Amino acid sequence: MPKLTSxxxxxxxxxxxxxxxxxxxxxxxxxxxxxGTIAQSTGQEASSIGSSFALAKEDFIFxxxxxxxxxIYRGLPMESIIEVFGWDERGSIIPKGVNLFTMSIPVATQxxxxxxxxxxxxxKNDKKVVVVYFGDGATSEGDFHEAMxxxxxxxAPVVFICQNNQxxxxxxxxxxxxxxxxxxxxxxxxxxxxxVDGNDVFAVYSATKDAVDxxxxxxxxxxxxxxxxxxxxxxxxxDSSKYRSEDEVNEWKKKDPIDRLKKYMEKKKLWxxxxxxNLKKTCQDQVNKAAEKAMSLPNPNTGDIFRFMYKEMPKxxxxxxxxxxxxxxxxx
Amino acid sequence: MKLNMVExxxxxxxxxxxxxxxxxxxxxxxxxxxxxxxxxxxxxxxxGEKRVIDTPLSESGIIGISIGMAVYGLKPVAxxxxxxxxxxGFDQLISHASRIRNRSRGRFSCPMVVRTPYSGGIxxxxxxxxxxxxxxxxxxxxxxxxxSGPYDAKGLLISAIRDPDPVIxxxxxxxxxxxxxxxxxxEYALPLGxxxxxxxxxxxxxxxxxxxxxxxxxAVEKLENVSAEVIDVRTLSPLDDETIINSVKKTGRCVVxxxxxxxxxxxxxxxxxxxxxxxLSLEAPVxxxxxxxxxxxxxxxxxxxLPSVKRIMHGIEEVLSF
Numbered sequence: 009m010p011k012l013t014s015x016x017x018x019x020x021x022x023x024x025x026x027x028x029x030x031x032x033x034x035x036x037x038x039x040x041x042x043x044g045t046i047a048q049s050t051g052q053e054a055s056s057i058g059s060s061f062a063l064a065k066e067d068f069i070f071x072x073x074x075x076x077x078x079x080i081y082r083g084l085p086m087e088s089i090i091e092v093f094g095w096d097e098r099g100s101i102i103p104k105g106v107n108l109f110t111m112s113i114p115v116a117t118q119x120x121x122x123x124x125x126x127x128x129x130x131x132k133n134d135k136k137v138v139v140v141y142f143g144d145g146a147t148s149e150g151d152f153h154e155a156m157x158x159x160x161x162x163x164a165p166v167v168f169i170c171q172n173n174q175x176x177x178x179x180x181x182x183x184x185x186x187x188x189x190x191x192x193x194x195x196x197x198x199x200x201x202x203x204v205d206g207n208d209v210f211a212v213y214s215a216t217k218d219a220v221d222x223x224x225x226x227x228x229x230x231x232x233x234x235x236x237x238x239x240x241x242x243x244x245x246x247d248s249s250k251y252r253s254e255d256e257v258n259e260w261k262k263k264d265p266i267d268r269l270k271k272y273m274e275k276k277k278l279w280x281x282x283x284x285x286n287l288k289k290t291c292q293d294q295v296n297k298a299a300e301k302a303m304s305l306p307n308p309n310t311g312d313i314f315r316f317m318y319k320e321m322p323k324x325x326x327x328x329x330x331x332x333x334x335x336x337x338x339x340x
Numbered sequence: 341m342k343l344n345m346v347e348x349x350x351x352x353x354x355x356x357x358x359x360x361x362x363x364x365x366x367x368x369x370x371x372x373x374x375x376x377x378x379x380x381x382x383x384x385x386x387x388g389e390k391r392v393i394d395t396p397l398s399e400s401g402i403i404g405i406s407i408g409m410a411v412y413g414l415k416p417v418a419x420x421x422x423x424x425x426x427x428x429g430f431d432q433l434i435s436h437a438s439r440i441r442n443r444s445r446g447r448f449s450c451p452m453v454v455r456t457p458y459s460g461g462i463x464x465x466x467x468x469x470x471x472x473x474x475x476x477x478x479x480x481x482x483x484x485x486x487x488s489g490p491y492d493a494k495g496l497l498i499s500a501i502r503d504p505d506p507v508i509x510x511x512x513x514x515x516x517x518x519x520x521x522x523x524x525x526x527e528y529a530l531p532l533g534x535x536x537x538x539x540x541x542x543x544x545x546x547x548x549x550x551x552x553x554x555x556x557x558x559a560v561e562k563l564e565n566v567s568a569e570v571i572d573v574r575t576l577s578p579l580d581d582e583t584i585i586n587s588v589k590k591t592g593r594c595v596v597x598x599x600x601x602x603x604x605x606x607x608x609x610x611x612x613x614x615x616x617x618x619x620l621s622l623e624a625p626v627x628x629x630x631x632x633x634x635x636x637x638x639x640x641x642x643x644x645x646l647p648s649v650k651r652i653m654h655g656i657e658e659v660l661s662f
């Protein structure tokens with residue numbers, strides 16, 4: 009059991025509950041047609057929050073597209089995530105002081121960015137640690153292996169967090185790799201790999217804390233495999249009943265990371281029904297407010313399509329923008 | 341002083357690295373070996389292995405790592421050993437480097453340069469002679485620069501390194517050591533996004549870039565009785581079409597030379613711009629002299645594939661006699 013105060017444990021729990029309620033809200037918004045395809049992290053909250061909890065504020069994370077927990081915990085306004093899924097690039101304007109990068113849709117590509125960022129930290133003698141999130145499917149991509157290799161060779165202060173949620177859309181973990189564990193892949197690159205129960209927030213926290221401390225001390229990268237389960241479909245465009253049984257999902261629901269932590273807190277008399285009720289209400293309110301904020305955002309300007317391609321807009325793009333604006337006149 | 345293109349690029353790197361501590365070089369064999377073409381010779385000794393990084397053999401890695409460094413705030417100048425080996429890293433260019441500023445609405449940017457030797461004429465193995473510049477030009481968010489000689493190479497690379505956006509810097513291997521030019525020792529920047537009007541004339545406009553420029557100039561010189569205006573594109577993206585259009589409006593005739601495959605090649609883009617902006621000034625159809633839509637052959641047939649001085653001369657005469 010890691011050294012955590014009652015308040016820290018409660019904070020972890022609160023962050024996990026908020027993540028769950030947020031992901032549920034995303035689904036509602038999607039069903040209402042107010043956002044597009046979304047990816048929920050339901051079932052993986054302990055991995056997301058336990059790991060984020062082990063970081064210092066100045067540390068930097070590179071998330072995949074299924075990491076609401078870490079994003080929210082690290083300070084990204086919830087409305088930003090809703091905006092990204094709701095067809096608006098302005099959701100990717102990460103506020104200054106929120107130390108994370110835009111979510112990566114192409115699988116595993118962000119692992120390299122994290123290592124490059126980490127190598128830059130080394131070069132600048134900057135004591136930040138970099139964390140990159142990805143799934144089990146990403147470990148089959150070349151970029152993952154290239155990133156692990158660079159991280160090892162250059163002793164980059166990077167913690168690789170693999171959310172092994174057992175499926176890459178429909179393809180199960182055992183068809184992704186013959187390796188017995190994902191963690192063992194680190195051995196080939198010359199650094200430590202650990203497998204943890206990804207539904208045990210304390211285990212994830214401990215493993216990440218060790219890895220972060222080591223990285224900060226100049227001892228290089230670690231790979232952490234969080235063994236968890238994606239309760240939700242891959243995205244709202246997916247129907248997971250095609251490739252996994254209800255029984256299997258129900259078995260994993262019994263290991264729900266939020267229920268587990270709640271039981272622990274109740275046993276330790278850290279938590280009661282009243283607090284639970286209040287928390288859920290507060291989270292629901294926060295999430296609703298974020299959704300309202302995202303939904304009330306006025307439409308972006310047409311010029312935004314062009315404005316951010318380069319720091320200075322080239323003349324040829326200005327001409328194309330003028331042409332587009334002209335064409336809008338006869339479309340209305 | 342007289343320098344060839346390898347020496348000119350080397351000097352640009354040395355000077356920018358001295359001027360700005362955030363500039364660093366990474367790639368395969370760029371350190372102790374000085375690069376397979378010796379472009380990074382001596383940098384390791386001057387700036388040490390923290391800023392002159394011999395990387396694993398890993399093109400996607402080199403480009404993806406550079407992106408992470410650029411996002412941090414450094415200015416990586418990555419070398420990909422040959423442009424024919426760029427493709428494993430193409431995903432990183434097209435999916436991230438070119439998009440980071442736009443995706444984040446300007447919150448993040450990706451100021452990096454990817455230098456890579458390209459184009460034919462050096463009797464190389466397969467995959468070492470292609471001219472696939474159109475791929476990069478077709479990727480919104482990248483800048484694409486191709487120098488034709490030592491003087492341009494130095495000034496354009498300095499601008500590329502100082503540019504706030506990702507720049508693909510394609511270095512014609514055939515030119516590397518073929519010519520020497522006067523290159524000022526002191527640093528100078530040539531603007532990106534500007535064509536270079538190399539020679540004025542009023543009968544025909546000849547547009548080209550990279551290794552083809554030398555052939556174009558030779559062809560024009562041999563056609564003593566023709567007053568040709570010659571334009572070196574220098575930056576393919578963003579394209580300064582104004583210089584080209586103004587010239588075509590004056591001459592009424594145009595030939596475009598690029599050594600890459602024809603269909604959707606860069607010449608096609610220039611001809612489309614002329615159609616849009618100067619069609620009524622034309623007195624003859626614009627001709628493109630290009631490679632063919634085939635794989636570039638190995639050296640025994642390469643001369644037949646690549647535009648030659650004679651083909652360029654013939655093309656110019658054909659357009660003039662229309």
